[in-house]
Each structure stands twice: as C-alpha cells, then as structure tokens.
Amino acid sequence: MKNIFLSILFLVLTANVKAQTNQYSISFENAVHHEAEIKATFPDLAPGTLSVRMGRSSPGRYAIHEFAKNVYNFKATDSNGKLLKIQRPNPYQWDILEHNGEVTISYTLFANRGDGTYAQIDETHAHLNIPATFMYAPALTARDIKVDFKVREDLNWKVATQMQQLSATSFAAPNFQYFMDSPVEISNHAIRQFEVEDNGTTQxxxxxxxxxxxxxxxxxxxxxxxxxxxxxxxxxGELPQYDFNKYTFLACYIPNASGDGMEHRNSTILTDTEGLEEGGMKNNIGTVSHEFFHGWNVERIRPQSLEPFNYAQANMSGELWFAEGFTSYYTNFILCRAGIITPAQYVEGITGTFNYVWTSPARQFFNPIEMSYQAPFVDAATSVDPVNRENTFISYYSYGSVLGLALDLSLRQEKLNLDDYMKLVWQNYGKDEIPYTVADLHTTLAQYAGKDFSDQFFNNYIYESGMPDYENLFASVGVVLKQHLDKPYFGASVSVNQFGSGIIQRNPSIGGPAYAAALSSGDVITSINNMPLTQGQSFNEFIEQFKVGDTLTVAYTRYGVPKTTKVVLGANPAYSIHLMEKEGDKPSRKVLKARKAWLKTE
Incomplete structure (x- = not known):
C-alpha cells in the first residue's frame, strides 16, 4: 500500500509540474519571407483575464524597442479550441477573456534583423533574441518554460542556445528571466569546443x-x-560557474547580419556582415573579447539598478561606466596580453577613444554616472527629432574605458593593479551574485588601495568630471601623450560634396571656432577667404594651409540664404599617443619593466 501511495503521489506531483510549465513552439515554413509561426500554451490558469505581451527592452540593451510592431495574425483559444475574446489595452499587450483555465495563443512574427537585440528569419538561419520573438504572461513569470523549435530539416538546421537541452530541438528554461536572456541561433553552423578546469570543475x-x-x-x-x-x-583568477558547465559563443558572420555583440548569462551573440576571410578575422575579434568579459562584469558583477531587468520599460543604471566602460578598457588590453595585437597597436589604438572623451565639451554637463543615465536615449534608441549629443554626451563605453586605463596606471604607481581590484569586486559581489552600487565600488577600492586613494579617484573622476594626469601616467609605462597645438582647428565636421560645397555635418563643438562664429549643422560653405572648395577635397587639409589665430572669411548659405561670418582658427585640441620608441627614445629599465608588468608581455 505504501508503494502504491508513493507512486500515486509521484504521478500527481509530476502532473502538477507539467501543468505549471508554459510551452512554446516556433516553426519557419515561410522563412523566405522572414516569417515565423509561434504558439504558446499557458495551462492551469486562475479564473479571470490572462494578459500576454511582447517585451519592450532586451537584455544588455537599455532603450525601448517595441517588439510588438512585428506581430500579426494573433489568436487565442481555450483547451477545447474555442476562439476567445481579446482586448487591447495598449500597443504591446493582449488581454484574453473568458478562458476555461488554459489558453493557447498563436501569432505570426516578421523578423529581419540579425543582431544582438532583434530576430532574423530567412533561409540562411533563424536568429532569435527571445524578447523580440516570444510573448510572455506577466503574471506567470515564475513558471518554467519549455520551447520546441521546429527546424527546417531541408536546410540542415541545428539549434544552439544556453538553455537546458531536452532533445535535439527541445529546450527548457527555469523561469521567464532566464528564458528572455537565452538567445538562439538555428542554422547549419559549425562548432568548436575546449575545456577549462577551475577548482576541480571542468567547464x-x-x-x-x-x-x-x-x-x-x-x-x-x-x-x-x-x-x-x-x-x-x-x-x-577563475571562470564564472556557468549553468550546465558550458558557455556558448553564438557567432553569425554572414552578409545579411548586422554588426553587433550582446552578452548573456552563459552565452553571447556575435554578428557581423564580414566573414572571417573578408576582414572578420581581424575586425570581429575585439567583440569576442568584450562580450566574454561581460560573463563576469555585468552578468554576475551586476548593478543593483538592473535587478530585476524590466522588459516592460527602459532600464536605467548609473554604473554603466564600470559595467560597460571597464569592460571596454579590457577589450583590446586583453588582445594585447593574448598576443593577438602588438603593444604598439594597442597603445596607438587608444588614441581615438581618448580624444573623443577628453576633447568633448559634454563633461561640463554630465559626470560618468550621469552619462550612464543617458543609456535609454542612446543604446540603439531611435528618434526623428535632431539632438545635440555631439556636445552633451560621451559614451559610457568610452568614458569608462579611459577611466579604467587611468585607474590601472594609477594603481600601478602604488604597486597595485586593476586586475586585483577586479578580482576583489568579483569576490565581494560577482561570485555570489550580490548586486552592487557605485558606493560599493567606492568602498571596495578603499578596501583594496586605501581610503585616500579611493576618495581621490571617485571624488574627482566619478562624482565629478575631472581629467586624470595622463601625461604622467603614460610616462610611467613609456608612452608619450602629446597635443599638437600648432595645428589649426575649425571646430566642425565638414564634408565637401560633388559640387564643391562644404556641408557642416554635425553640431559644431561648443566653445570651438565654428560655434563662436555662429555656424550650425546643415550650413553650406561656398568659399573661405574667397577661395572655393573643390570636389572630393579634404576640408581638414584645406584648413591646414592656414595658421592658428588666422581669421577666415566664410561664405555660406543657410536655408538657401547667403551669409558670411568670421572664423578665428583655434589650436587643435587632439592628442597623439604612442610608445616612446617611435620618437627614437629608449625607455629606462624601470619603465620597461613597468610596461611589461602592465601589458604582461615579454
């Protein structure tokens, strides 16, 4: 009798677990026209209205994307196949009425962008970011999920994803958050693997x-x-503990993809139009480095402001200068340490980012935390009205990257280093997945380098927008930082068209010569000092015939009306960065030792 009772109890519990599973399926019969047919069944429902919706944001992105715009042919039925009434309270939600405890929805999805946010379906692949593909029920987010991918066998498709594999085409996720964070690549792809052992665990x-x-x-x-x-x-010092002891790069380098990279808990999306033999071997490897570093920094070393991730609205975080920016610092730094690029390539490659950050007028408006707050407006966000980002925004990727550089070189002057600070942040917050705040980063730096050092860094460069002493910091590792103040500076981006007219492409830089002369984006320069511009001519080269302090008479049109103004050329604020050997100088033994310790090169 006891065994019979236990058997019945097991069957009841098994049936209950099955009933609490939301089941999805997706098929691709009309892939040639970028369509998928999707079904989802929600069983064991309480009486009342079931609301389902498409997400409005995606893991790793911080802007609104409105995935519901690509959904049509929506229907809902009960367990008997009866069509149910539907109401639409907003553009991204469907309310299903008068069900009998179970609802099956079906809809068609149009998808034709292969990147880290959207979905793309065609006869080369089904590239699926989950929020862009599957609806969800907000009231049922604790349930586990099973999804069946009905692959195109005629196209030799296989399924790759971080989700738990149940069969060749069926996968499971323990809850809604995990499901939404699990992109899928279905294609005739190739696979390579290797194993890494940490602390007795092989992954x-x-x-x-x-x-x-x-x-x-x-x-x-x-x-x-x-x-x-x-x-x-x-x-x-170790890999994260990946679920199922596996981490998966989902790379898609095909002409119909869009360039992107997007991190997830145990996987990452890597997309680009360039194949490996068409430039991708060199040009795509940086994205590999950036996204893999996120497996620690942002996926497990996680800002409290992003927990839990909200799929119904934009997510705002003041920590992106660290989560994205310090990751960006390590992106090419790791390529150098791994021997994929040379020290000279790495150091000279810093130049563009450095100039973008430190010559920008935007630091007068926002510090790195406030730049991070701008993410919902800039992270693949779209708008039709013109903005003044050229003057008011510095990417938290770039800003954080050059601050990570400054912190690393500053710590090294104290016989410390950024690697060990990152290890400590990992041990304090990431390893046990305790969400952190900016204050926690400040406290951890004090724990590692002392209160005075930490206060100086955070008070001057994080809570304020000060510029570290890069000339001294670079010199400590044999790197030369120079400004070429003898070169003239116009202060606006100008492109010369086929008619010999110079079009001001963007808003002139605040405080620059063009800005002071009241020139504006869209103005058409017809001559300078009565000299016409020439088709195909470089505007910067044209300006270089003059000297700093020269006054130029600029003839231009605005909205078709001829005008003139006076532009007094300033000194070019841009920096150059290179190893001191490039100038024929030899670093001292002490400096060379410091550089080798920094870059971990022989």
Missing amino acids: TIEFVLHHNGTEAALDTYFEQVKKIVLAQRDVF
Missing part, C-alpha cells in the same frame, strides 16, 4: 559559427578565442 567553452567560410579559417579564429578566454580568466 566547456563552445564556439558556434554560422558563416560561409572555410573550416580552416574557423580553426584559426578559434585559437584566438581560446587565448582570449584564458587571458580573461587570469584577470579574475
């Missing part, structure tokens, strides 16, 4: 590549991927 690093190239090119690329993985593990 698999898997690289899935959908491309049109050769196996040999993938083999070469995968060797670089392995070097990146191991170099980043050295920063933190």
Whole structure:
C-alpha cells in the first residue's frame, strides 16, 4: 500500500509540474519571407483575464524597442479550441477573456534583423533574441518554460542556445528571466569546443559559427578565442560557474547580419556582415573579447539598478561606466596580453577613444554616472527629432574605458593593479551574485588601495568630471601623450560634396571656432577667404594651409540664404599617443619593466 501511495503521489506531483510549465513552439515554413509561426500554451490558469505581451527592452540593451510592431495574425483559444475574446489595452499587450483555465495563443512574427537585440528569419538561419520573438504572461513569470523549435530539416538546421537541452530541438528554461536572456541561433553552423578546469570543475567553452567560410579559417579564429578566454580568466583568477558547465559563443558572420555583440548569462551573440576571410578575422575579434568579459562584469558583477531587468520599460543604471566602460578598457588590453595585437597597436589604438572623451565639451554637463543615465536615449534608441549629443554626451563605453586605463596606471604607481581590484569586486559581489552600487565600488577600492586613494579617484573622476594626469601616467609605462597645438582647428565636421560645397555635418563643438562664429549643422560653405572648395577635397587639409589665430572669411548659405561670418582658427585640441620608441627614445629599465608588468608581455 505504501508503494502504491508513493507512486500515486509521484504521478500527481509530476502532473502538477507539467501543468505549471508554459510551452512554446516556433516553426519557419515561410522563412523566405522572414516569417515565423509561434504558439504558446499557458495551462492551469486562475479564473479571470490572462494578459500576454511582447517585451519592450532586451537584455544588455537599455532603450525601448517595441517588439510588438512585428506581430500579426494573433489568436487565442481555450483547451477545447474555442476562439476567445481579446482586448487591447495598449500597443504591446493582449488581454484574453473568458478562458476555461488554459489558453493557447498563436501569432505570426516578421523578423529581419540579425543582431544582438532583434530576430532574423530567412533561409540562411533563424536568429532569435527571445524578447523580440516570444510573448510572455506577466503574471506567470515564475513558471518554467519549455520551447520546441521546429527546424527546417531541408536546410540542415541545428539549434544552439544556453538553455537546458531536452532533445535535439527541445529546450527548457527555469523561469521567464532566464528564458528572455537565452538567445538562439538555428542554422547549419559549425562548432568548436575546449575545456577549462577551475577548482576541480571542468567547464566547456563552445564556439558556434554560422558563416560561409572555410573550416580552416574557423580553426584559426578559434585559437584566438581560446587565448582570449584564458587571458580573461587570469584577470579574475577563475571562470564564472556557468549553468550546465558550458558557455556558448553564438557567432553569425554572414552578409545579411548586422554588426553587433550582446552578452548573456552563459552565452553571447556575435554578428557581423564580414566573414572571417573578408576582414572578420581581424575586425570581429575585439567583440569576442568584450562580450566574454561581460560573463563576469555585468552578468554576475551586476548593478543593483538592473535587478530585476524590466522588459516592460527602459532600464536605467548609473554604473554603466564600470559595467560597460571597464569592460571596454579590457577589450583590446586583453588582445594585447593574448598576443593577438602588438603593444604598439594597442597603445596607438587608444588614441581615438581618448580624444573623443577628453576633447568633448559634454563633461561640463554630465559626470560618468550621469552619462550612464543617458543609456535609454542612446543604446540603439531611435528618434526623428535632431539632438545635440555631439556636445552633451560621451559614451559610457568610452568614458569608462579611459577611466579604467587611468585607474590601472594609477594603481600601478602604488604597486597595485586593476586586475586585483577586479578580482576583489568579483569576490565581494560577482561570485555570489550580490548586486552592487557605485558606493560599493567606492568602498571596495578603499578596501583594496586605501581610503585616500579611493576618495581621490571617485571624488574627482566619478562624482565629478575631472581629467586624470595622463601625461604622467603614460610616462610611467613609456608612452608619450602629446597635443599638437600648432595645428589649426575649425571646430566642425565638414564634408565637401560633388559640387564643391562644404556641408557642416554635425553640431559644431561648443566653445570651438565654428560655434563662436555662429555656424550650425546643415550650413553650406561656398568659399573661405574667397577661395572655393573643390570636389572630393579634404576640408581638414584645406584648413591646414592656414595658421592658428588666422581669421577666415566664410561664405555660406543657410536655408538657401547667403551669409558670411568670421572664423578665428583655434589650436587643435587632439592628442597623439604612442610608445616612446617611435620618437627614437629608449625607455629606462624601470619603465620597461613597468610596461611589461602592465601589458604582461615579454
């Protein structure tokens, strides 16, 4: 009798678990026209209205994207197949009335953008970011989820995702948040793997590549991927504990994709139009480095402001200068340490980002925390009205990157380093997944480097917008920072068209010569000092014939009306950055030792 009772109890519990599972399926019969047919069944419902909706944001993105715009042919039925009444309270929600305890919805999805946010369906692949693909029920987010991908066998499609695999085409997620964070690549892709052991646990690093190239090119690329993985593990001392002991790169390098990268808990999306043999071998590897570093920094070292991630509205965080910016600092830094680029390439590659940040007038408006707050307006966000971002915004990726550089070199002057600070943040917050705040980062730096050092860094460069002493910091590792103040500066981006007219492309820089002369975006320059511009001519080269302090008479039209103004050329604020050997100087033994310790090179 006891065994019979236990058997009945097991069956009841099993049936209850099954009843509490939301089940999805997706098929791709009309992939040639970028359509998928999706069904979802929500069983064991309480009486009343069931609301389902499409998400409005996506993991790793911070702006609104309105995925509901690509949904049509929506229907809802009960367990008997009866069509149910539907109401629409807003553009992204469907309210389903008078069900009998179970609802099955179906709809068609149009999807034709292959990147880290959207979905793309065609006869090359089904590239699925979950918020852009599947509806969800806000009241049922604690339930586990099963999804069946009805692949195109005629196209040799296979499924790759971080979700738990139940069969070749069926996968499971423990809850809504995990499901939404689990992108999927369905294609005739290739796979490479290697294993890494930490603390007695062996984990698999898997690289899935959908491309049109050769196996040999993938083999070469995968060797670089392995070097990146191991170099980043050295920063933190260990890999994160991945679910199912596996991390998956989902790379899609095909002409119909869009360039992007997007991190997830145990996987990352990597997309680009360039194949490995068409420039992608060199140009795409930085994205691999950036996104893998996020497996620690942002996925597990997680800002409290992003927990839980809200799929119904934009997510705002003041920590993105660290989560995205410090990750950006390590992106090329790791390529250098791994021997994929040279120290000279790494150092000279800093120049563009450095100039973008430190010559921008935007620091007078926002500090790094406030720049992070701008993410909902800039992170792949769209708007039709003109904005003044050129003067008011610095990307938190770039701003945080050059601050990470400054912190690293500053710590090294104290015989410390950024790697060990990151390890401590990992131990304090990331390893046990305790969400952090800016104040926590400040406190942890004090724990590592002392209160005075931490206060000086945060008070001057995070809570305020001060500029570190980069000339001294660079000199400590044999890097030269220079401004060329003898070069003239106009203060606006000008493109010369086929008619010999100079079009001001963007808002002139606040405080610059063009701004002071009341020139504006869209103005058409017809001559300077009565000299016409020439088709195909570089405007910057034209300006270089003059000297700093020269006054130029600029003839231009605005809205078709001829005008003139006087522009007094300023000194070019841009910096150059290079190893001191480029100027024929030899670093001292002490400086060379410091550089080798920084870059971990021989």
